[in-house]
Amino acid sequence: MVVGGGFMKWVLVILAILERVNSVSANCHFSVVDDNKLYDYSLGSPIPLFPHGVQSEDGFYKVAANETVLWFQLCDGMIFNHDPPRCVDCWDCGGPSRCGMGCSALVANNIGGYDVCTTIGRASSIDINIIDKKNPNSGVIVKMSNSGLKLNCSLSVSVICDPNRVQGPHSLEKTGKCDYATVLTHPSGCAKVVHVHGHWWGWFGTLGTIVLCLFGAYLLAGAVYQYFSLGVRGIHVIPNLDFWTSLPQRTQSLFASLLRKFRGSSSQGHRSSYSPVNF
Template sequence: MPVGVSGNRFCVLGGGNQRVVVRMGGSIAAAVVVVAILWSFVWLVRAIESDSCPPNAEDDSSALASCIFQTTVDKKMYRFDLAAQIQGFPHGIRSEDGFYKVSIEACEKQAAATYWFQLCEHMKFNHDPPICLGCETCGGLNHCGETCSALQSVSYPGYSVCTTLGYPKTTSFSLIEPQKPEQGVRVKMLTCNGPNGNCSLAVSVYCNQNGIEVPTNVQNVSWCDFETSMTHPVGCPIVTTIGRGSWGWFGTIFIMFICGFFLYMAIGITYRITILRVSGFEAIPHLDFWQGLPLRIKNFFEYIYGQCMELYQQHTQELYMRVNG
């Protein structure tokens, strides 16, 4: 016979060889709460991810301040300040036009593409702005390119499609050659959670004290990751610190001597107090030696002084004898 129990109990319905166990009441409510919590968590994660690369067309102060990279190699610290004002380049590595532009002609398997980028800040366009579809994450159709730092435009018959490749706030730095920091620095701009997933543009800034060579080519290293290179004086690092101890081996020996002295004192005082049952100054090991040490030091310097005076007198007496002779 079927048996029904309300609340958190079970309702067992049996017929023949079949039994169905149904959780009622509070169990259903608990399941609803769990589903609601999971849904809220997923929504929160998506909201955070969607805001992790927010375009910002107004404030570039943080990007300029963070356009500094320093690292330590072989106990030397190398510093790159890409936005620094140097002679002949008042804007640092930033293009005076507000953007760098690289155009790639079409080939058999690839459509024509144009790349715009600006290092250390978002792009600015007083002329030749990009006009392409899909620019919502970089300023929209009317302000395309103004809220990101790197943009790709692929041309098709009658229209072009944009893909955002990076923002100032998601720029990272690394050495071109980890063991050769003097070669230059690699700047990588990144997007995240856009319609095309994660895309990036990496620019290798090689050291060149004599001037600048702008990028002329862009390579597609993976599905939505691109690389290019240029030369610029700010790609030459400045050695700001040499992390070597000024005392060298002498400092190591001196520290070992001090540590040994304190260890000797600690063991000696502990032994004399606990075993010999002495107290006060008598607990200091070899007290007679330490009490006589100042006198020994005085006698040593007096001996050195006496020897020096004796040599001086002998030398001056020989000179007098030579003159008189």
């Protein structure tokens, strides 16, 4: 079956929108409502002086403590154009030839004179939360994790809000057997604050969004069915087109009928307020 160019164009537009939604969701987006204020964090979005958001322009961050070296990238996988990790057992994070480029966080511990690699984070396993619930604008904690056959590992990066500077990471803390934490100061850790007028509007907006999504899914499914199963072409692929085109006239007729009824009841009430006069 040959598919029309017009229909395929709409399909491609829808796919592009879905791809854009998925890419945005992968950009470390997080929001929280507190005291009628919406704190919105978009760590991967470009800001002045930082076109890559919180991501390192080198492709990775690096921090070391004692005999431990850790590499990570926020909101994405790591890229090494220089100074790549040199440690053994890097199979689940790119392999020896691309060590570090198959995950978002990698740690090397010196064991018996050898630096041994351990994957501790992946871009697909990211959890974000605020640092201080009493002060949501203080920054967020980005936690990435990796579940392996031997160990379940993680890395927590505290991104502290500072609109004027970037600092770190300088410290590395081991919080568990295979869990690490570090701190980074960055303008991307600052939230955009939007005032929310009550919770009712939030529920109403959510309900409206659900209704619109269901309506869009209904139109898309009906159009696909009529196009492929019934062979309908052009604007008539829209399901129940006659009903939708007549809807404005139906609405106008309904309001006109209600207005006539209102005027009728009003005029009857006005006439009944007078008593008959006998001459």
